[in-house]
Amino acid sequence: MIQTNRLDKGYFAYQQEFEDKALEVLRSGWYVMGKELAAFEEEFAAFVGSKYCVGLGNGLDALKLAFRVLGIGPGDEVIVQANTYIASVMGVTMNGGTPVFVEPDEYFGIDADRIEAAITDRTKAVLVVHLYGQACRMDKVTEICKKYDLKLVEDCAQCHGSDFDGKRTGTFGDVACFSFYPTKNLGAFGDGGAVTTDDPELAKQFRILRNYGSEKRYYNMVVGENTRLDELQAGLLRVRLSHLDELNEERCRIAEKYTKGIKNPKIQLPEVRENTTSVWHQYVIRCEERDRLAEYLKEKEIATIIHYPIPPHLSQAYGYLGYKEGDFPITEKMAAEVLSIPIYNGLTEEDQETVIKALNEYE
Numbered sequence: 001m002i003q004t005n006r007l008d009k010g011y012f013a014y015q016q017e018f019e020d021k022a023l024e025v026l027r028s029g030w031y032v033m034g035k036e037l038a039a040f041e042e043e044f045a046a047f048v049g050s051k052y053c054v055g056l057g058n059g060l061d062a063l064k065l066a067f068r069v070l071g072i073g074p075g076d077e078v079i080v081q082a083n084t085y086i087a088s089v090m091g092v093t094m095n096g097g098t099p100v101f102v103e104p105d106e107y108f109g110i111d112a113d114r115i116e117a118a119i120t121d122r123t124k125a126v127l128v129v130h131l132y133g134q135a136c137r138m139d140k141v142t143e144i145c146k147k148y149d150l151k152l153v154e155d156c157a158q159c160h161g162s163d164f165d166g167k168r169t170g171t172f173g174d175v176a177c178f179s180f181y182p183t184k185n186l187g188a189f190g191d192g193g194a195v196t197t198d199d200p201e202l203a204k205q206f207r208i209l210r211n212y213g214s215e216k217r218y219y220n221m222v223v224g225e226n227t228r229l230d231e232l233q234a235g236l237l238r239v240r241l242s243h244l245d246e247l248n249e250e251r252c253r254i255a256e257k258y259t260k261g262i263k264n265p266k267i268q269l270p271e272v273r274e275n276t277t278s279v280w281h282q283y284v285i286r287c288e289e290r291d292r293l294a295e296y297l298k299e300k301e302i303a304t305i306i307h308y309p310i311p312p313h314l315s316q317a318y319g320y321l322g323y324k325e326g327d328f329p330i331t332e333k334m335a336a337e338v339l340s341i342p343i344y345n346g347l348t349e350e351d352q353e354t355v356i357k358a359l360n361e362y363e
Contacts, residue, residue, distance in 0.1 A: 001301045001302070001303055002301060002302045002303060002342050002351045002354060002355065003303050003342060003344075004303045004304060004305045004340060004341070004342050004343075004344075005183055005342070005343075005344045006344050006346060006347070007182050007183070007187070007344075009344060009345060009346025009347075010187065010240075010247075010344070010345050010346065011189075012346075013243075013345065013346060014239060014240070014243060017239045018189075018236055018239055021235045021236055021238070021239050022232065022235070022236065024235065025231050025232050025235045026232070028231070030231060031230060031231045031232065032228055032230050032231060033211070033228060033231075034231045035231075036231045036232075036234040036235040036238065037055050037228075037229055037230075037231060037234040039234070039238060040053075040055060040229070040234040040235070040237055040238050040241070041053040041054065041055055041194070041234075043238060043241055044194060044196070044237075044241060045196060047161070047241060047244070048168055048169075048170040048171060048176070048196050049167070049168045049170070049171045050170060050171055050176070050196035050197060050198055051197070051198045051200070051203075052196065052197050052198070052199075052200065052202075052203035053194050053195070053196045054194060054195050054196075054197075054203055054206040054207055054210065055192070055193075055194045055210075055228065055229030055234060056192075056193040056194055056195065056206075056210055056227045056228065056229055057191060057192070057193060057210075057226075057227035057228060057229065058179065058181070058191040058192060058193045058227070059087065059157045059177060059178060059179025059180070059181065059193040060087045060090060060091065060179075060193070061193055061210075061225065061227040062091075062177035062178060062179070062193040062194060062195045063087065063088060063090070063091025063092075063153075063155065063177045064090070064091045064094045064095065065195065065206060065209050065210070065225070065227070066091065066153050066175040066177050066195060067091055067092055067094075067095045067097060067125070067153070068095050068209065069175070069202055069205045069206060069209070070124075070125060070151045070153070070174060070175065070202075071124070072092065072095050072096075072097040072124055072125060072151075073095055073096045073097065074096035074097070075096075075098075075122060076096075076097045076098065076122060076123075076124040076125075077097065077098050077099075077100045077120060077122045077123045077124060078092045078097050078098070078099055078100065078123075078124065078125045078126070078127055078153075079100045079101075079102060079110075079115055079118050079119070079123060079125070079126045079127065080092065080099050080100070080101060080102075080110070080126075080127040080128075080129070081101070081102060081103070081104045081109065081110035081111070081128070081129055081131075081331075082101035082102065082103060082104065082311055082312070082313055082328040082331040083103075083104045083108065083131070083308075083311055083330075083331040083334050083335070084129040084131065084155070084312065085129075085157075085307070085308055086308075086312045086315055086317065086318075087157075088127060088129050088155045088312075089312045089318065091127075091153075091155075091177070092127065093318075097124075098122075098321075099312070099318075099321070100118050100120075100123070101312075101313050101323075101327075101328060101331075102114040102115060102117075102118050103328055103329075103330040103331055104131075104330060104331060104334065105137070106271065107134055107136075107270075107271060107272070107273045107276075108131045108132055108134070108270075108284070108334070109128065109129070109130065109131060109134065109135070109136035109137060109273075110126075110128050110129070110136050110137075110141070112136070112137040112140035112141050112144070113140070115140075115141065115144050116144060116148075119144075119148055119150075123148070123150060124150065124151060125150055125151035125152065125153060126141060126144070126145055126150055126151070126152050126153070127153045127154075127155060128141055128152070128153070128154055128155065128172075128173070129155040129157075129158075130154065130155065130156055130158060130159035130162060130169050131158060132158055132270070132278070132280070132281055132282040132283075132284050132307070133158050133159050133162055133185070133251075133278045133279040133280045133281035133282065134159065134162060134272060134273065134276060134277075134278035134279075135159060135162050135163065135164035135169045135273070135276050135277070135278075136164070137164075137273065138164040138165070138167070138169075138172045139164070139165060141172070142172055151173075151174050152172065152173035152174055153173050153174065153175050153176070153177065154169060154170060154172060154173040154175070154176040154177065155176075155177050156169050156170045156176050156177060156178050157177065157178060157179035157181075157184065158179075158184065158185075158281035158282070159185075159278075159279060159281065160178065160184065160185045160186040160244060160248075160279060161185065161186075161244055161245065161248045161279045162276070162277050162278055162279045163276065163277045164273075164275065164276050165275045165276070166275075170196050171196070171198075174197065174199065174202070175195050175196070175197050175202060176195065176196045176197070177193070177194075177195055178193055178194045178195070178196070179192075179193050180192035180193060180194070180229075180233070180237055184281065185244065185247065185248060185251070185279050185281055186237065186240055186241060186244055187240065188233045188236060188237050188240075189232075189233065189236050190233055191233075192229050192233045192234075192237065193227075193229070194229065208221060208222065208224060209222070209224040209225060209227075210224065210225060210226075210227045210228055211224060211226070211228060212224045212225070212226060213225075247345050248279045248280075250345050251279060251280040251281075251343060251344075251345065252278075252279070252280060254280070254283070254343050254347055254352060255278070255280040255283050255343065257349075257352050257356070258283055258341070258343075258352070258355070258356065261352075261353075261356040261360075262285070262356055262359050262360060263360055264359055264360050264362055266287055266288070266289065266293075266362065266363075267285050267286070267287050267293075267359055267362070268285060268286040268287070268337075269285060270283065270284050270285065280343060282307055282340045282343065283340065283341055283343040284307060284338050284339065284340050285338075285339050285340075285341060285359075286334070286337040286338055286339070287337055287339060288337060290306075290336060290337050290338070290339050293339060293362060294306075294339055296358075296362055297341075297358060297359075300354075300358045302341070302342065302354065302355055302358055303342065304339050304340060304341055304342075305339075305340045306335075306338060306339060306340070307338060307340050308335065308338075309335055310335065311328065311331045311332060311335050313327060313328060313331075314332070341355055341359075342355055
């Protein structure tokens, strides 16, 4: 079976470096809020191009704290694309905010041309999600946020290293939120997350909130949380970060091979926006007979996954918002058609050819 992802491949590629770092951390006797975290924060900020990085326990905590430090609360609206993963929306609602959904464009990002129509006197922020590894249309988004004095948050969970018009994702908003879940391009060996920002005051608030609301131990300024990127994960992430450019390049080569090789009129291939790079967190095709295609590939021993089958506005969790089927037809059509095919570091050319052949033979 060709899996959609193989995490062991990423480990074995740099096995000695990972094991040396793990032993170094274990032998140090310091496992939380130490030098590995400080070094990772400095190195990841430099990679992104931001002034500050604050390591956190996971990507959802990054989103939740981002809206908290930006002052989003009950009665406040945040505009977000309807086709995102539900965690993006949870970051808003956990603070009492209300998500206002807009449709995506053909590149799976927020349709920037629909944002202004969704703005009300309660709108406080826009959340963009750089889905599947490709940046949203950030020139238009930033222009709208400046025009209406709105906060801008980037969900960068799937786009470590992608650019829009030569500028890296994670540097456009007031805050950018990252996940280091093991499947991500920059994946840890467990949960992990971070925020980046150019605002020193926001960075300070994140550092306080992640550690029980204290800047100095046992002196609690606010009711905070326990959401810290631990030393072991920070150290292992430093190893992978040192190879991230080459890892992203490998994904781009796999994606290029798929794009050149898959030629089936029933299958719509993903496209990359002009002046934009993708780091191909996922290679997402579309097919009107998606479920039939997925079953066909399963019979060929090729695994697939759907990102995502149920849009947040139709989830049981957000039933209280009152949305119904048909409210966001573009999003709902995508949810019925999208299918992620295998892409990961270490995917062999032979397996790539097998996937391409199977898709081309689908009738």
